[in-house]
Amino acid sequence: MKRTTLDLWVGIFVVAGLAALAVLALKVGNLSTYSMSETYQLQAHFSNIGGLKSQASIKSSGVLIGRVAQISLDPERYEAKVTMNIDKRYQFPKDTFANILTSGLLGEQYIGLIPGGDEEFLKAGDEIKKTQSAVVLEDLISRFLYSKAEDSKQLNK
Amino acid sequence: MTIVEHLRSLGHRIVNAVWRIGYTSRFFLLILLYSGISFRRFHLTIKELFSSGVMSLIIILVAGLFVGMVLGLQGYETLKRYGAESALGSLVALSLVRELGPVLAALLFASRAGSAMTAEIGLMKATEQISAMEMMAINPIARVVAPRFWAGVISVPLLSALFSAMGVFGGYVVGVVLIGVDQGSFWSQMQAGVDFQHDIVNGIIKSFVFGVAVTAIALFEGYDAPPTAEGVSGATTRTVVESSLTILFLDFILTAFMFQGE
Amino acid sequence: MSSQALVEIRDVNFAYDSRPILKGVNLTFPKGKVIAVMGGSGCGKTTLLQLIGGALRPSSGYVKVDGQVIHELDHKGLYLMRRRMGMLFQFGALFTDMSVYDNVAFQMREHTDLPEEIIRDLVLMKLNAVGLRGSHHLMPAELSGGMARRVALARTVALDPMLIMYDEPFAGLDPISLTVVGNLIRRLNDALGATSVVVTHDVQESLKIVDYIYFIADGVVVAEGTPAEISSSDKPFVHQFVHGEMDGPVPFHYPCGDYWQDLNLRPWR
Structure with a gap:
């Protein structure tokens, strides 16, 4: 050859x-x-993140706008501290609501951002104050059973 | 009496194994030390890339295609039970990129190119070509062994990428074209499921490690082979057995490090 | 004589593991001569060449080539020394993945920065010297045994070495190739002004071409002399060797026990 x-x-x-x-x-x-060309970081505290993982997606109105950069436990507040990378193209008001959601019944968890009405926007390094933790299935079931029990008590009266 | 003999042979074997480990490490270090020539005169490495990489293309492509097709078929049958056929793309791609691509490509490389390397170097030694080179004041490790080493190290990651890509194509053919899974969900689920850093980069790292291991074993066995027909054939067998076991063992170790608790 | 000696081997002992191969041999190879080292198979002739080439280290004594003690050279010094040596291996040891041309050009390309045109001329000259210029495009597998040996010879002298070593150059050759190779050894030596060492057990062919002969048996030099002295020698070993007799000082039987006993028989009384 x-x-x-x-x-x-x-x-x-x-x-x-x-x-x-x-x-x-x-x-x-x-x-x-x-x-995602360039990103800026936001923080949020959650009392419970459920099964959220780093690199999980961050969506607003179902559109992917960023990813979870880091998850750690805040040693002072004993809450989960989540650092997020958000696409620079998207700005969110100060009173934006961060929510840990699940895609489908058994799907993976992601953070959903619901913008509020504030005039001022979140800057890099700011914290999202209004958060809602992941829905833990066990809590949901026990709450459901508890209320059922209450209902039946009232019926029995 | 017999116990003493057994103990003695056991001790002998252990000493032998330790000696061999030391010899292998020294050989490996010498390859790295004398690697300059493989890059300064890159055509030497290119020649070996041809015989180890290009000559393995057919087997890798065909095997990748069929493995992907089997994955598509089996995955569909399993996922259908849970009504999750749309996750087929993700299943095929993840299994290929994380495990099957690197592992199977390295196994095929070991039996296709690794054994050939062992036999070639073993025969060069048996026919005194290695000694002749040494007597010509040319270092055979630099001239013969190191270019083959780097050719192997370059080939295996490329081959395993080709294997995975071909496998994804095979899964697509079976899943989308033949069975009729929705094309959009096949690709989008795949993209959602496969993370670049976590899955693809780790897969490449794996195949790189396998490439180093397989090629080093093949070259060492060839260089260490007794210069007889029996010696060379034994060394070729050992190359395939040892590198296959090493690949699977390393795969376990690497998987444990890469994909644990996130 | 010693000032003219290219290779001096003094009191060299060598053992593989604990099996002694050479037991205090002394040899001198004067410049410009063709010397044969003879002996039965496995008597340490090849070991001797490996000691001269620095592939092995003597257990005691020394090998001096061109005034330098081989086993005292460092890696670099040894490689420099080897560039000035050529060695023809038993079956040629041609590189089977290269053509005849590339085989001969190999050392020139590795060791010199000569442009390809000059290498081409040199290669063709070397191949012409062994009569195989027309075969430069062939692969070693396409050559006959005798041609392969001649190509190997051309490769051995590619860099005009001062010392050429031949390990069994006549093994497995037909009578014509034998004569050709024998003559080439002599002619190349004289043309290059080199010194040649021929390790062989082919007595008749070497008697024709060499200047001096050493006989080695059981790790020691048992006889030495010019071809004429050797042919007329009446030492039992030399006589047996030169005339190829079956039994003599070198016994036909490997040392063994009593034949009758091995067969579980008792001789008739």
Whole structure:
């Protein structure tokens, strides 16, 4: 085999391999959604984050606008502290409401932002004050059972 | 008497194993030390890229296609029970990118190219080509071994990416074209399920580690092979067995590190 | 004589593990000569070449090449020394993944910065010297045994070495190739002004071409002399070797016990 044809084949191999990597990254993976040009950080405290993970999506009206950067436990307040990366293109009012939601019954958890009516916008490093924790299924069930029991008590009277 | 003999043979084996580990490490270090020539005269490495990488393309592509098709079929049958057929894309892609791509590509590489490397170097040694090179004042580790090492290290991640991409295509053919899963949900679920950093980058790291391990084992076994027909054939077998076990063992270790508690 | 000696081997002992191969041998190879080292199979002839090439280290004694003690050289010094040596391996040891041309050009490309045109001319000259200029495009697998040996010879002298070592250059050759290779060894040595060491057990061919002969048996030099002295020698070992007799000082049987006993028989009384 001449060196030129050999080089050609090796070139084809390397290009094909890199192309496969690119396909994996863009078409299969979510690298395309990483391309959120620039982001700014916001913080929020939740009393319970349920099954939220870092890299979980942050949505507003169902549109992906950012990702969870970091989750830690605030040692003073004993609450979960969530750091979020939000796309620079989107600004939110100061009284925005952060909510941990679940996509579908068993789907993964994400943070939903519901904008308020404040005139001032959140700046990088600010904290979202109004939050609602994840719905924990066990709590929901026990609350439901408790109220059922109350109902039946009233009926029995 | 027999107990003493057993103990002695056990001790002998342990000493032998330790000696071998030391020898392997020294060999590995020498490869790294004498790697300059593989990059200064890159055509040496390109030649080896051809024989290890390009020659493995067919088997990798075909195997990847079929593994992806099987995944599509099996995944569909399982997911259908839970009414979650739309998650098929995510299932196929995740299994390929995280595990099957790197592991199977490395296993195929070990049996296709690794064994060939062992046999080639073993025979070069048996026919005194290695000694001849040394007598010509040319370091055979720099001239013969190191280019093959780097060719392997470059080839395996590329091959495993090709394997995964081909597998995703196979899953698409079976899932979307043949069975009729919705095309939009196939791709969107896949994109939602596969994280670039967490899954794809880790998969590449895995295949890189496998590439280093397989190639180093293959080259060492070839270089260490007794210069006889029996010695070379034994070394070739050992290459396939040892590198397969090493791949699976390393895969467990790496998976434990990469995908634990997030 | 010693000032003219290219290789001096003094009191060299060598053992593989605990099996002694060489037991205090003394040899001197004067410049410009072709010297044969002979002996039966497994008597340590190849070991001797490996000691000269620095692949092995003597347990005691020393090997001096061109005034330098080989086992005292560091890695770099040894490699510099090896560039001035050429070695023809038993079956040629041609690089099977390269053509004849690339085999001969190998050392020139590795060790020199010569432009490809000059390398081309040099390679063709070397191949012409062994009569195989027309075969430069062939692969080693396409050559006959004798041709492969000649190509290997061309490769060995590619960098015009001062010392050429031949390990069994005549093994497995037909009579014509044998004569060709034998003549080439002599002619190349004289043309290059080199010194050649031929390790062989082919007595008749070497007697024709060499200047001096050493006989090694059981790790010691048992006889030495010019071809004429050796042919007329009446030492039992040399006589047996030169005339290829089956039994003599070198016994036909590997040391063993009583034959009758091994077969569980008792001889008739």
